[in-house]
Amino acid sequence: MPLKRLMWALPTLFGVLVVVFVLLRLAPGDPIAMMIGPGATPDDIRALRTLYGFDRSVPEQFVIYLGQAATGQFGQSITLKRDVLELVFAHLPLTLELSLLALGLAILIGGSAALTAVAWRGTAVERAIDLVTGFVTAIPDFLWGLAGVLFLGVLLPVLPVFGLLDPALRFDPASGFMLGESLLRGRLDVFGSALYHMLWPALSLSLPLAAMISRVLKASLLEVLAQDYILIARVKGFSPWQVLWREALRNALGPALTLTGVQFTFLIGGTVLIERLFGLPGLGNMAIDAVINRDLPLIQGIVLTFALLFILVNLAVDVLHTRINPKLRR
Structure with a gap:
């Protein structure tokens, strides 16, 4: 019974991933813009977008995030520069x-x-x-x-x-x-x-x-x-x-x-x-x-x-x- 209920929890986790990912992408503001200083060049901005995967399409970002989450890799914090x-x-x-x-x-x-x-x-x-x-x-x-x-x-x-x-x-x-x-x-x-x-x-x-x-x-x-x-x-x-x-x-x-x-x-x-x-x-x-x-x-x-x-x-x-x-x- 516990194993069966644990298996039913997987769709719930997937739903949470989908909802959170979509809502955060729809929220106003640019997280990269909040990181860069006033003297940042366009090349610096492009490098940061590539580093955090924001240069890819939203479906590609989601697939990458699913793969990372499945292996326990949630990426790096944008502001703290440490593993999530x-x-x-x-x-x-x-x-x-x-x-x-x-x-x-x-x-x-x-x-x-x-x-x-x-x-x-x-x-x-x-x-x-x-x-x-x-x-x-x-x-x-x-x-x-x-x-x-x-x-x-x-x-x-x-x-x-x-x-x-x-x-x-x-x-x-x-x-x-x-x-x-x-x-x-x-x-x-x-x-x-x-x-x-x-x-x-x-x-x-x-x-x-x-x-x-x-x-x-x-x-x-x-x-x-x-x-x-x-x-x-x-x-x-x-x-x-x-x-x-x-x-x-x-x-x-x-x-x-x-x-x-x-x-x-x-x-x-x-x-x-x-x-x-x-x-x-x-x-x-x-x-x-x-x-x-x-x-x-x-x-x-x-x-x-x-x-x-x-x-x-x-x-x-x-x-x-x-x-x-x-x-x-x-």
């Missing part, structure tokens, strides 16, 4: 760490809120949680980020709101994974500083997802708690928390898991604005620079990387969903 794949691998780890940290916070906050609301259903606690989750859902992640910069970084400077490490620290992770590698290498000072800097950006990303997880999981739990086997568990003398944890939670995870997987892909995309806002050197921040500079090879490489991440996340969610609910394996 090298740049992607250098900036992707931070985006993944930020996304996974935000996902962990969303699951922890949303799951705790749902379980608490169900355990205290019919009380003021449930009504307060419903009110808060409804409010949080209505506010996008970048507004939470802006609020954090204003209140926690300016008015009450209790959290850093720019950069990834304290200026006094020096650490160059070979893998690019700042949190993971600093922890493995015993650099707890670097790990603590990076986590401290990433806390509010990750929390800004996680809050809307946490609210959605809470609402969906709560509705699913209430539906499961109305089943007959839950009544049997209560007759056996299980406490309310035992009923929730041992009997209801596993059967109620399906809708919440599906929502989490789908929204996780949007969470990864949301890192674009959050990284820019907090000055984090991730893939999203580099994507904005690439768009501003109309760096076509870099934009195509970044978009294809995001598309591949989305496909892999959805595939992982499908596999995990069938593990939790055997009825779906057919």
